[in-house]
Amino acid sequence: EQWIFLNNRFVKKDEAVVSVYDHGFLYGDGVFEGIRMYSGNVFRLDDHMKRLYESAHSIMLHIPFEKEELTELVVETCRKNQLQDAYIRLVISRGVGDLGLNPYTCKGAGVIIIAEPLALFPKQLYETGIEVVTVPSRRNRADVLSPKVKSLNYLNNILVKIEASLAGVNEALMLNDQGYVAEASGENIFIVKDGIIKTPPGYIGALEGITRNAIIELAKKAQLDIREDVFTRHDVYTADEVFLTGTAAEVIAVVKVDGRKIGNGKPGEVTNQLLTLFREAVSVDGTKVYV
Numbered sequence: 001e002q003w004i005f006l007n008n009r010f011v012k013k014d015e016a017v018v019s020v021y022d023h024g025f026l027y028g029d030g031v032f033e034g035i036r037m038y039s040g041n042v043f044r045l046d047d048h049m050k051r052l053y054e055s056a057h058s059i060m061l062h063i064p065f066e067k068e069e070l071t072e073l074v075v076e077t078c079r080k081n082q083l084q085d086a087y088i089r090l091v092i093s094r095g096v097g098d099l100g101l102n103p104y105t106c107k108g109a110g111v112i113i114i115a116e117p118l119a120l121f122p123k124q125l126y127e128t129g130i131e132v133v134t135v136p137s138r139r140n141r142a143d144v145l146s147p148k149v150k151s152l153n154y155l156n157n158i159l160v161k162i163e164a165s166l167a168g169v170n171e172a173l174m175l176n177d178q179g180y181v182a183e184a185s186g187e188n189i190f191i192v193k194d195g196i197i198k199t200p201p202g203y204i205g206a207l208e209g210i211t212r213n214a215i216i217e218l219a220k221k222a223q224l225d226i227r228e229d230v231f232t233r234h235d236v237y238t239a240d241e242v243f244l245t246g247t248a249a250e251v252i253a254v255v256k257v258d259g260r261k262i263g264n265g266k267p268g269e270v271t272n273q274l275l276t277l278f279r280e281a282v283s284v285d286g287t288k289v290y291v
């Protein structure tokens, strides 16, 4: 039996329904988090909760639980479903209102916590690496809808995903409006050149990824030279290594970009080293569900 937390109680999966007047559904008006649990440990749960509350605050969405309460409800949802390794989706919508887009007609935020057994990325993608293209769709500008807000408005990312599949590849890179590389549709990007690891700084316009931040910390601890710096498609094409990071993807090598082979066309040493360090970190750095 799968249990889902819905607004104020646990319901069975087939009873977990939302109203057609929910503004999360009607307008993508809401925020969400994608979180992972590894061997009974919810990785960096506090970081995810901090980002969720910041995103909600930024769009003036009041979450009807204290952060500590909602954090405990996430843990409880994992426990109630007796999961060890899980993908957790935490959604806060503006809630049920009338058909107009005015959020002030919504009486109270919708709260959803789903915890499911993990569907891993195909293993061989980590051995071979993936191919990506750069697409015409740019990352939304901060003065349109801040890419730092993890909102339910994922059409920018979904259109990029469509452009990737039309090009016959797994993922795609978005540039920002000045032409600098921002991120992929659901992951942050890193390049390695002459031993220096670079990832775009916050002002370029990308989600501040939890995995991105974990990789930066792990690289520094391993005495690797890692910096936040801008880069263009040329820097990606001529990099020794390229990799993407995200909760679902973890750390995945990119071996071809817009038809240009990256390095020797295989996942690079730094990429593999960081994936190993990341995999070691995930079962210790987080919140224990069964204690």
Ligand SMILES: Cc1ncc(COP(=O)(O)O)c(CNc2cccc(C(=O)O)c2)c1O
Residues within 6 Å of the ligand: 033, 034, 157, 183, 184, 185, 186, 187, 188, 206, 207, 208, 209, 210, 211, 212, 245, 246, 247, 248
């Ligand atoms: C636009 C964007 N950028 C970067 C990341 C990586 O951030 P984290 O390291 O904090 O996860 C994300 C998050 N990526 C994400 C979130 C939820 C679902 C899926 C999916 O591919 O199903 C992807 C994202 O949506």
